[in-house]
Amino acid sequence: MRVLVQRVLEARVEVDGQTVGSVDTGLLLLVGLGAGDGPMEIDWMARKVAGLRIFSDAEGQMNLDLTQVEGGILAVSQFTLYGDCRKGRRPSFIDALEPGQAEPLFEKFVENLLQLGISRVDTGRFGADMKVHLVNDGPVTFWIEREAVN
Numbered sequence: 403m404r405v406l407v408q409r410v411l412e413a414r415v416e417v418d419g420q421t422v423g424s425v426d427t428g429l430l431l432l433v434g435l436g437a438g439d440g441p442m443e444i445d446w447m448a449r450k451v452a453g454l455r456i457f458s459d460a461e462g463q464m465n466l467d468l469t470q471v472e473g474g475i476l477a478v479s480q481f482t483l484y485g486d487c488r489k490g491r492r493p494s495f496i497d498a499l500e501p502g503q504a505e506p507l508f509e510k511f512v513e514n515l516l517q518l519g520i521s522r523v524d525t526g527r528f529g530a531d532m533k534v535h536l537v538n539d540g541p542v543t544f545w546i547e548r549e550a551v552n
Contacts, residue, residue: 434481472521
């Protein structure tokens with residue numbers, strides 16, 4: 403499982419010109435699921451993201467987590483995080499999880515975030531052609547990866 407985490411002042415995702423998800427202060431998560439990913443990776447990643455202390459405290463240090471700043475999450479499915487560009491010029495997506503398997507895991511990830519106390523988790527539309535708009539705060543961006551445990 404791979405997640406690109408961006409601390410944002412605001413973010414929104416549009417499908418066919420309509421906003422389907424948005425967040426003000428919080429995190430934009432681009433979420434990729436790979437072959438072999440399952441509940442263990444989902445649980446681990448949700449806990450990791452929810453607990454990240456990447457928001458500034460009164461002294462400007464990254465000491466606060468999402469709940470402490472009353473932030474939300476915009477989670478967007480992103481199979482292209484598993485694009486392999488090492489050979490040729492066209493990425494291979496052989497390591498990405500098939501949509502029928504990825505969608506319920508993505509939904510479980512969102513559910514886990516809510517259960518961990520994140521007050522608001524919006525999403526894009528799984529499998530749709532989405533336009534993502536964001537104002538990255540900092541910029542603060544992290545790449546988090548958890549390989550499937552077999």
